[in-house]
Amino acid sequence: MGPIGANEFLFILHGLKWTALLAIIGFIGGGVFGILIALTRVSKSPAARATAAAYIGLFQGTPLLMQLFVVYYGVALLGINVSAWLAVAIAFTLHASAFLGEIWRGSIQAVPKGQTEAANALGLHYVSRMKDVILPQALKISMPATIGFLVQLIKGTSLAAIVGFIELARAGQIISNQTYRPLLVFGIVGAIYFIICWPLSHFGTALEKRMAKAAR
């Protein structure tokens, strides 16, 4: 058994940096595309709605690990020479866009219909109606679920380890193999994930409770 020294710990923290980066890129990228998915999902055209629903269903009905594999090898087949890092980031962006799209679809539909009617009565066009009236209210409604998904996404980035990408979980695996102290190493790695995810979960639940109380 080897000791867990400063070097090992630094290596794990280096992995943490990539975990954070993957989660942030996935969340921001997924957020941008997620809004488009949500808007398509509630659009007037049945064909557009069905396409968005199929996209969401595809990502919610398959394992994240498979999505990573397919995008990872699929991007390579396109002939563009992209780094593993970019391929994984694309996969998480697509994954997040489907889940956030579905969450925000629900929130948009949860905004009372009278708001849309009032916006129409005021003569607001589509962009203004969405941007100024519906989406700000929908965003507020969606907050607990959105934060809940962010936690899912952070935990999900660990699967990039199976594709070979060195983030927090993979860094832990490497150190564990070097030092033969799996319980200590995975304990530390688990604790790091917990320190990041638990406050977020807590915040999300508190927000949900406060909103439930306000609605009563």
Added chain:
Amino acid sequence: MNYQFDFGVVFERAPELLWATLGTFGLAFAGMALALVIGVVGVIGRTSPNKIVRAPVIAFVEIVRNTPFLVQIFYIYFALPLMGIRLNPTTTAIIALGINGGAYAIEIIRGGVESISKGQVEAGYALGLHKADVFRLIVLKPALRAIYPSLTSQFIMLTLTTSVCTSIAAYELTSAAQRIESDTFRSFEVYFIVTGIYLVISTVMMGIFALISRRYFSYPTR
């Protein structure tokens, strides 16, 4: 793009994929069964008035729900042998899935139990219903109805999570896919088809759950 797709080599391994699909089902059902046991036992502890009983359950739920399944399965994989328990990877995977699903099940079932207000039960007695009838009609069925959607979607999520069990080489679909990939080097084709299999699995499960829900939980009740 001048890559020639070759799905044929994957179809040649269809029997292997079929068996592995059964392996995935086995993991999912056994894991869910264990999760439900943990969920029911856990919810008794979670709703206990005694803080010493409640605190460990809360800690368990929070730890499991805020760490990745991959780290959990590795931890259990290495921890069990140190406790003198030697199991094959597939059994280890079932335990990991059960523990993970159990934490979510506790919270889901707790929500169902708390959704039944005391006044309903009292009203049942006031109407002269038997104790068994009160439990069956007023507590159990509405509670099941309340938790059914979350519990079944958790079941589907658990089924998709079984793919992570490939990391400890459990017998299931994703590990079979990785085996075929290393034999044929047709990475994209293999994963594309296996992703399709997962999609079929989750779609079929969703359909069956919806059917059951319509048959047993739809209003008006019979």
